[in-house]
Amino acid sequence: MKKTLTALGAAAVGAVAVRDLTQKQHALKRNFPVIANLRYLLEAVGPELRQYIVTGNDDERPFSRDQRRWVYASAKLQNNYFGFGTDNDLEGRTGYPIIKQRTFADVAPSRHAHSGEETPLPCAKVIGLARGRAKAFRPASVVNISGMSYGSLSSNAIMALNRGAELAGCLQNTGEGALSPYHRQGGDLVFQIGTSYFGCRDEDGAFDLDRLVELCAGAPVRMVEIKLSQGAKPGLGGMLPGVKVTEEIAEIRGIKPGVDCASPSRHAEFHDVDSLLDFVETIAAATGLPVGIKSAVGNMDFWDELIAAMTPERMVDFVNIDGGEGGTGAAPLVFADSVAFPFRVGFAKVYKRFAEAGLTDDITFIGAGKLGLPDNALVAFALGCDMVNVGREAMLAIGCIQAQKCHTDECPTGVATQRPWLMHGLDPELKSARAANYVKTLRRDLLKVSEAVGVAHPALITADDIDLIDGLQSSRPLREVYGYGRGWGTVGATLAKEIETIMAEATAEHPA
Secondary structure (H helix, E strand, C coil): CHHHHHHHHHHHHHHHHHHHHHCCCCHHHHHCCCCHHHHHHHHHHHHHHHHHHHCCCCCCCCCCHHHHHHHHHHHCCCCCCCCCCCCCCCCCCEEEEEECCCCCCCCCCCCCCCCCCCCCECCCCCECCCCCCCCCECCCECEEECCCCECCECHHHHHHHHHHHHHHCCEEECCCCCCCHHHCCCCEEEEEECCCCCCCECCCCCECHHHHHHHHHCCCEEEEEEECCCCCCCCCCCEECHHHCCHHHHHHHCCCCCCCEECCCCCCCCCCHHHHHHHHHHHHHHHCCCEEEEECCCCCHHHHHHHHHCECCECCCEEEEECCCCCCCCCCHHHHHHCCCCHHHHHHHHHHHHHHCCCCCCCEEEEECCCCCHHHHHHHHHHCCCEEEECHHHHHHCCCCCCCCHHHCCCCCCCCCCCHHHHCCCCHHHHHHHHHHHHHHHHHHHHHHHHHHCCCCHHHCCCCCEEEEECCCEEEEHHHHCCCCCCCCCCCHHHHHHHHHHHHHHHHHCCC
16 A cells, blocks of 8 residues: 555655646746746745735735734724734834824713624715715715725625625725625615726617616615726726636626726716716716715826816716725736825815815715725825725725735635635625624724714814824824815814714613
């Protein structure tokens, strides 16, 4: 038996050696047959080795071990506290945010770990109210699920997120890949219109308003988002690799199965700010829904022209700013790394222009780009966000392990794949509860920190309530760093009173 096993082992090694010596793709294998394969094996498992063995708690990107641990523990309602103090490098980092708590205030955070998870945390603004939209509404949650298409994510992942959205009382953005049956699990939706008009296009691929109206009337769509660009690949259209384009996805989108689905980089229905606003008003008039735009931030001419062209009779209802550090399932490296401003820089550039025009109370501002972590989200609110969208953090909550194989159809946890044998490991029922737990926990932490600052809602945090430090040498308020005027980054007095009243009633119904 031992001789047989030895012979089989020798035969296997010999076969590998013959293959290596005769192939021409890898010089390393031709020169060092058999043993060179170890190099490729280590390369293949390198991310896993670094993730679990080599790197420190705060070393890895895009999400560090500590950040992932916080999301995982929050999703499972486990202890998400940390002991022995921070291991962040406060002494040597520049631009690290410090939230300034108040000693005395009318509100104070609860002492109990899970208190606040069931406390409603609605948006401080009614989206579409300023423009008089027929279906204007106040979102019930300041934390919502970002645009991730069916196709990029699996059907089980989409179902888990939508059911989680229903449980948490938040919105789920469909992404540009159309509204699939898996988005119809009870959660309210934001329907995203991309450059290919999936879900609302005719047989020739052109935008079809009647189809959009029918779609919105037959699903729990609360608002419509026109996607101009996204943070991880601004200036490019969406890309769904052919290996992920199944027969079902092809039918939903109106494309060919098995073929790369590359959306155009720009819209065909409008070509400048004037025609964009016409498009917005056409959709809003036909559906009654609030209509806004999603965009990464690069050249600022567009924003100057948009603000100059808006009037009380013609305007966007919301602006969703996606940071250049945002995620995607597939993008060229240079676009993911170097195109578009990071969230804080890009958002501040846009918000300042709206503030100077006196429009910030009329527009709802949404942010995205690693804002599913409490500290990042609080900086976003201080800069003027009314809501934040979470994408990759929501994926982590339902099982993503940051394998970074989204573009290969080989996601090991079934989140970003269309392979049935990988998808079956993701149970939508269990993971929906985890998605909801994560959203609720993030809202709880936003509420607790807001109360520590002395305000009842994160929208009331100002650009003076957070400093950015330069190691141990100095600190500067966000207002000064980003050139904000006094009172910018928060809502006006009327909206502030409204949300304070709403939060007083909510905390009375959900005492600590």
